[in-house]
Amino acid sequence: MTAMARAATTSDAFNAIAEPQRRDILALLRTGERPVTDLARELGMSQPQASKHLRVLREVGLVRFRGAGKQRLYGLDARGLRPIHEWVGGFERFWNESFDRLDTYVQELKQTQQEE
Amino acid sequence: MTAMARAATTSDAFNAIAEPQRRDILALLRTGERPVTDLARELGMSQPQASKHLRVLREVGLVRFRGAGKQRLYGLDARGLRPIHEWVGGFERFWNESFDRLDTYVQELKQTQQEE
DNA sequence: CAAACGCGTGCCCATATAGGCATATGATGA
DNA sequence: TCATCATATGCCTATATGGGCACGCGTTTG
DSSP: OOOOOOTTTTTTHHHTSSHHHHHHHHHHTTTOOEEEEHHHHHOOOOOHHHHHHHHHHHHHSSSSEEEETEEEEEEEGGGGGHHHHHHTTTTHHHHHHHHHHHHHHHHHTTTSOOOO | OOOOOOOOSSHHHHHHTSSSHHHHHHHTTTOEEEEEHHHHHTTTTOHHHHHHHHHHHTTTTEEEEEEEEEEEEEEGGGGHHHHHHHHHHHHHHHHHHHHHHHHHHHTTTSSSOOOO
16 A cells, blocks of 8 residues: 555545536436436436446435336435535635736736746 | 546646645645745645645646745635536535435335445 | 346456655756 | 755556446346
8 A cells, every 4th residue: 555546536525526427417417316327318428437427426425316116216415515615615715816916916027937 | 549547637626626635735825825845844745746736736727836036936826716616506505405305215215225 | 937128337448646756957046 | 167955757656547348137028
């Protein structure tokens, strides 16, 4: 256990929503529960793909499902998004300031360029 | 270009803040600008580590720096967090509903357990 | 009971990290 | 110009994906 790679995607909601397709799934589920196949079709991904993403979302608690015949209806459980909203919200006053700061900033030192 | 791995961490803010240490850096920078070494020390990470995380944050535009002598003062540019806040905010009414839904849910089908 | 359907998994591949370390770069000052 | 301080990078390793595919399983139907 010397070197570590990126934190497991299943570790928390932050990681779970870092993947675009998973964000799409969550967004679509706001409309209501859906079986895997439907989700896959509506979002243009393969069934295995959908299942895998759903698994991650399930493991961090952002979705849940209930069996419905041979299908599994997945539904949203947005509670896990709240902590994220709050964390990001902690920067709210900064993204407003930013502009001003940046201006002062730019004038302040026109040349200490921050290229790539 | 057949198989793809996770989206590059440098691709967007969502990925950038998926890493805990980077979130720590952003949080610390709310206090004000800081040179790399300070950041590293205050957050208990190596200098190279700090530099690397700062690079990612820089590439997605969440931080910027200005040269100050032989140092580089890194500062927060939270504007990039706004889109995230808005995306997550789009689920706000759901994380309140969730509880109720979940209750109904639980009673509704006590046994279609969603284990592991 | 067999065929069909809906899902979840295992396996293989190509990538993209995080970290630790050593070293290249830049800027500053003697 | 050279030594020094502050950072940025390159390299190597162990992991963790994300996708495609084939297949195993449980449920439903015929």
